[in-house]
Amino acid sequence: MTSQTQPDDKSADSTRATEMLSGAAMVIRALADEGVEYLYGYPGGAVLHIYDALFQQNKVKHVLVRHEQAATHMADAYARASGKAGVVLVTSGPGATNAVTGIATAYMDSIPMVVLTGQVMSHLIGGDAFQETDMLGISRPICKHNMSVRRPEDIPYLIKKAFHIAQTGRPGPVVLDIPKDMTMPNQTFAYHYPAEISLRSYQPKQQGHSGQIKKAVTALLAAKKPILYAGGGVIMGGASNELTELAKLLNLPVTNTLMGLGAYPADDKQFVGMLGMHGSYEANQTMHHADVILAVGARFDDRVTNNTKKFCPDATIIHIDIDPASISKTINTHIPIVGLVQPVLTDMLALLKQKKKKLDSAALELWWQQIEQWRTVHGGRYDTTAALLKPQYVIEQVSKITKGEAYVCSDVGQHQMFAAQYYKFNKPNRWINSGGLGTMGFGLPAAMGVKLNYPDADVVCVTGEGSIQMNIQELSTCKQYGLGVKIINLNNGYLGMVKQWQDMNYESRYASSYMDSLPDFVKLAEAYGHVGIRVTTPEELQPALERAFALKDRLVFLDIHIDPKEHVYPMQVPGGAMNDMFLSKTERT
Amino acid sequence: MRHIISVLLENESGALARLVGLFAQRGYNIDSLNVAATEDPTLSRLTLVTHGNDQVIEQISKQLHKLIEVVKVSDISEAAHIERELMLVKVKASGNQREEVKRCADIFRGQIIDVTPATYTIQLVGTSDKLDAFIQALGTTPIMEVVRSGASGIARGEKTLAL
Ligand SMILES: Cc1ncc(C[n+]2csc(CCOP(=O)(O)OP(=O)(O)O)c2C)c(N)n1
Ligand SMILES: [Mg+2]
Numbered sequence A: 001m002t003s004q005t006q007p008d009d010k011s012a013d014s015t016r017a018t019e020m021l022s023g024a025a026m027v028i029r030a031l032a033d034e035g036v037e038y039l040y041g042y043p044g045g046a047v048l049h050i051y052d053a054l055f056q057q058n059k060v061k062h063v064l065v066r067h068e069q070a071a072t073h074m075a076d077a078y079a080r081a082s083g084k085a086g087v088v089l090v091t092s093g094p095g096a097t098n099a100v101t102g103i104a105t106a107y108m109d110s111i112p113m114v115v116l117t118g119q120v121m122s123h124l125i126g127g128d129a130f131q132e133t134d135m136l137g138i139s140r141p142i143c144k145h146n147m148s149v150r151r152p153e154d155i156p157y158l159i160k161k162a163f164h165i166a167q168t169g170r171p172g173p174v175v176l177d178i179p180k181d182m183t184m185p186n187q188t189f190a191y192h193y194p195a196e197i198s199l200r201s202y203q204p205k206q207q208g209h210s211g212q213i214k215k216a217v218t219a220l221l222a223a224k225k226p227i228l229y230a231g232g233g234v235i236m237g238g239a240s241n242e243l244t245e246l247a248k249l250l251n252l253p254v255t256n257t258l259m260g261l262g263a264y265p266a267d268d269k270q271f272v273g274m275l276g277m278h279g280s281y282e283a284n285q286t287m288h289h290a291d292v293i294l295a296v297g298a299r300f301d302d303r304v305t306n307n308t309k310k311f312c313p314d315a316t317i318i319h320i321d322i323d324p325a326s327i328s329k330t331i332n333t334h335i336p337i338v339g340l341v342q343p344v345l346t347d348m349l350a351l352l353k354q355k356k357k358k359l360d361s362a363a364l365e366l367w368w369q370q371i372e373q374w375r376t377v378h379g380g381r382y383d384t385t386a387a388l389l390k391p392q393y394v395i396e397q398v399s400k401i402t403k404g405e406a407y408v409c410s411d412v413g414q415h416q417m418f419a420a421q422y423y424k425f426n427k428p429n430r431w432i433n434s435g436g437l438g439t440m441g442f443g444l445p446a447a448m449g450v451k452l453n454y455p456d457a458d459v460v461c462v463t464g465e466g467s468i469q470m471n472i473q474e475l476s477t478c479k480q481y482g483l484g485v486k487i488i489n490l491n492n493g494y495l496g497m498v499k500q501w502q503d504m505n506y507e508s509r510y511a512s513s514y515m516d517s518l519p520d521f522v523k524l525a526e527a528y529g530h531v532g533i534r535v536t537t538p539e540e541l542q543p544a545l546e547r548a549f550a551l552k553d554r555l556v557f558l559d560i561h562i563d564p565k566e567h568v569y570p571m572q573v574p575g576g577a578m579n580d581m582f583l584s585k586t587e588r589t
Numbered sequence B: 001m002r003h004i005i006s007v008l009l010e011n012e013s014g015a016l017a018r019l020v021g022l023f024a025q026r027g028y029n030i031d032s033l034n035v036a037a038t039e040d041p042t043l044s045r046l047t048l049v050t051h052g053n054d055q056v057i058e059q060i061s062k063q064l065h066k067l068i069e070v071v072k073v074s075d076i077s078e079a080a081h082i083e084r085e086l087m088l089v090k091v092k093a094s095g096n097q098r099e100e101v102k103r104c105a106d107i108f109r110g111q112i113i114d115v116t117p118a119t120y121t122i123q124l125v126g127t128s129d130k131l132d133a134f135i136q137a138l139g140t141t142p143i144m145e146v147v148r149s150g151a152s153g154i155a156r157g158e159k160t161l162a163l
Helices: A023-033 A045-055 A068-082 A094-098 A100-108 A135-142 A152-167 A210-221 A232-236 A240-250 A281-289 A341-355 A361-377 A391-401 A414-422 A443-453 A472-481 A496-505 A521-527 A538-550 B015-025 B054-066 B097-107 B128-137
Strands: A019-022 A038-042 A061-064 A086-090 A113-119 A145-148 A173-179 A188-191 A226-230 A254-256 A271-274 A292-296 A316-321 A335-338 A407-410 A459-464 A486-491 A531-535 A556-561 B002-010 B032-037 B043-051 B070-075 B081-092 B111-115 B119-126 B143-148 B152-155
Touching: A019 A023, A023 A045, A023 A152, A023 A188, A038 A068, A038 A443, A045 A086, A045 A113, A045 A173, A061 A472, A068 A086, A068 A094, A068 A100, A068 A113, A068 A443, A068 A472, A086 A094, A094 A100, A094 A113, A094 A135, A100 A113, A100 A135, A100 A173, A113 A135, A113 A152, A135 A145, A135 A173, A135 B015, A145 A152, A152 A173, A152 A188, A210 A292, A210 A316, A210 A335, A210 A341, A226 A240, A226 A281, A232 A240, A240 A341, A254 A281, A271 A281, A271 A414, A281 A361, A316 A341, A391 A414, A391 A459, A391 A486, A391 A538, A407 A414, A407 A443, A414 A459, A414 A486, A414 A496, A443 A459, A443 A472, A472 A521, A486 A521, A521 A531, A521 A556, A531 A538, A538 A556, B002 B015, B002 B054, B002 B152, B015 B043, B015 B054, B054 B070, B081 B128, B097 B111, B097 B119, B097 B128, B119 B128, B128 B143
Parallel strands: A038 A061, A038 A086, A086 A113, A113 A173, A145 A173, A226 A254, A226 A292, A254 A271, A292 A316, A316 A335, A407 A459, A459 A486, A486 A556, A531 A556
Antiparallel strands: A019 A188, B002 B043, B002 B070, B032 B043, B081 B119, B081 B143, B081 B152, B111 B119
16 A cells, blocks of 8 residues: 555646555545545444544544434534535444434535445345445435445545535535445555546536526615525525625615524624524514515525415515525525525625615615514513523523624524524524424534534533433543533423423323433533533523533533423414414414 | 426436436326436436426426436427327237227227237337327227336427437
């Protein structure tokens, strides 16, 4: 093997003698050439050659998780925070199937990821060999693309192709299945990592159509009741600045989806909050009554629109999205613009500045008065005088102590919605949650992936006593790699979100929604070598948070006992319009 | 409405499974499907007959486009086109039924391609409608076996679906 030669110098390729590498070494070398720093994974028979190649170099660092699902969420969260694909390595059979939930999670939220799965030897495929599963078949409907290696010499090209597909167009996870015989250490092949590749069958659009952009600008300028509705596409598309500039230029109210939080700063007065099922009263009202909706990198998800037949009856819809299939999928779009959100918004801004026109200011003034009135209707959202700790209050305090700048990685349930509603996200890429698939168990590994890559940042995992137990074993990984994540366990002793639905729809018959025999989370954290703090009263919260965030490098598990009866409000009334909402246990619109 | 969708696909393993999987996963109909390599062995040509309202057909074509191996998609039934399907039918034909079947095959410009004392095998090419009509026309003749290729199609005039 000649793996000692200079790895980085691509330009000198032609003059240098061709490097001969084994398939296993090529896998790792290609990752290094792609600029990958961390690989998240778990070893097993089918990938042992690759692990041995990993061992023999020091460019790509491996993070050993305790369950493959966690590896996928770590890679996924890194991608959400950085915009670059995270990389996973797992063995065949159970290793690969354990990664399935994480692949589906990334797919639903359009997150770039490259997942390398081991496979049994080529000649054994199809014969029900030990630890053989058809990973291409299993992952087909839950990834952007998948491929398998047929010849070891194709490995560099296929890895480049995987990154190319994962990170361009509408991003998503790509699975590369690698039969063990493709990585034999004693067979070497010429290594060349392509700088770029182009596929004739895959040419995602970049720029938006100029005619459509003109139409959109004209429609926007004619609006009397506009709203800007921004989704996760703005975050992954790195278009937060352009979005903010556009909103400021035209004085538009802005709402973000669950995936789009942070795309527009929450502290700004033009921000009306999140929209949708648990969106703010004013966001849902503003949407419903709007005459022009500018949707940017959002997909009119059913958790946003409520009943599509009653959705925003007066609105002309402009929709900017990289994926043509997202346009007019659930809601008919009047002015579609297919392209990357960043260049499209840049073009719109240029056109608006050149036209020097603004919206009808009298109409806009009236619209803002109406919005301000909605804001006051549902101002106080929870009981601030209660003796029991309220989850909303906890999140507000976490938001304050971290100045709205922490990376907040959430699990799934009521606590997720409270975090989305009450944490003030002022920057993009800070709110990391499984919006599309709603994967309980996502939070802790996600926080780990972020903390590893951003060691100086405050990284918070907001979770519940149900969700945290879905990947609690990762506390051990945190110890191994010194990941000082702050866990905010909003412990209500219930699968709270399930309980809420049972309260509202099943006369409070709590079929399996409460948790008997919860562990002592403080002792559990300590057993893993971390710091655990229990908080049971409002008075204890502040000092506990201060202590936790002062312990910079330590993982602190805050087990916070909150009011078990709290519900998330507003909540859209099923089958209703955007603005049909329950506002509390006793009020509705 | 019935639509004939033509797809140019990378001739790679897994590509067809992905395409068929898409239809199953998203609940789209496949009335018929046929596929084979083109004059360029790196490309397959696939003709798919489906039905659905305009919105569904639009989604089908967009979702097909999204598949990485799909090079081109065209709903050829949107404009002037030619559609052909091949059918092989084996029928019981003895006594005076033999003449009857032969006459029917002639009317439809079918060919009898295999004969035994008690059977005929007829080959017929045409639109799917025409093949349906032939089956109807066979009336009481006992049908033993029917093999249909599913429709293939091509645009009329100079329009092509090629690289
Ligand atoms: C893996 C998985 N299983 C089941 C669900 C359904 N589910 C959604 S929220 C929820 C309860 C979550 O409980 P907990 O983590 O304690 O959060 P809380 O709602 O109490 O804040 C359940 C079971 C899910 N989203 N993910
Ligand atoms: Mg709970």
